[in-house]
Amino acid sequence: MPETLLVFIRSVLAFVWLFFLTRLVGRKQVSELSFTEYVVGITIGSIAAQASTDPQNRFLDGVVGVAVWALAAVGLSYVQLKSKAARKFIEGEPIVVIARGKISKQGLRQARLSTSELMDLLRQRDVFDLQQVDWALLETDGQLTVLKKPEYQPLTPKTAGLPSESGGLPRVVVADGEVLTDALRAAGKDRTWLQRELAREGVDDVREVMLAQVVDNRLHVYRRAPSRKG
Known part of the structure; x- marks a missing residue:
């Protein structure tokens, strides 16, 4: 058998094998991987490539x-799921790098971070003024979690003393002119309600709708752009 064909066949088989193994291992974004999982992923890829x-x-x-x-x-x-001690040993714990508005030198040494690197991580969290920060922790995946001081936190209905009510998870109920029955049912609505709400938006035919979402028990409709003739 020609060597090129052999490499092709082996590569296809390796891809299929890796696909099933990744389904077994689970799904995680690269930024969510621990150092151990990152090393395991690189090693598996290297073995498969070879x-x-x-x-x-x-x-x-x-x-x-x-x-x-x-x-x-x-x-x-x-093991990490079943044992807190094992999870702490394998992944470590979050490191406090800012405590009560002050940079923790011990935390920076433990995380092996310079103040410049800390400020870079803060800017990635849209924080440009250190005085706004109350607490900051370097998580086990390398991401920085920031808690701002109360006076710099965004205003919410609760802090403003206003009533608030969750309308549930937004649901796409119409996509490309087709009603998604399961999503409509999950939103607690039916076709009669949908037709009534579409009529309020001036939509006579659901095929005119590119996308429609139920958000906070209200229908948000995005119509198709009118086609140009001639």
Whole structure:
């Protein structure tokens, strides 16, 4: 068998194998990965790449290697889920870098951060003035969590003494002119209500609607742009 064809077949098989393993391991954004999970991911990718492109290595060895690392990742996740001590040992704990408006030198040393790097992380959280910060913690995934002082926090109905009520999760009930029955039912509405609300918006035919959402028990309609003729 030509070597190029062999690499192609091995690569396809490795991709399929990795796909099933990633479904087993679970879904996480790259920014949410712990350092251990990041290392495991790189190692699995490296083993899979070598198994795909190096005919000198047995493909089965690569399959077994990837499976072992993937199962190790699943095992670590299970242990962390069941044991707080294990989770603390494997992932560590958030580090306080600003406490009561003051930079913690001990926290910076523990996190191996300079003040310049801290300010860079604050700017990524839309904080440009250190005086606005009450507490800041460096999370185990490297993200910075910031709690602003009360006078710099955004105004909410509760702080303003106004009544507030949650309307539930926004639901897309019409997409590309088609009514999404399950979403409409989940929003606690029916087609009669939808037709009435569309009529209020001047919509005679649901096919005129590009998108419609139920937000806070109200229908928000986005109509299709009129087609140009000629």
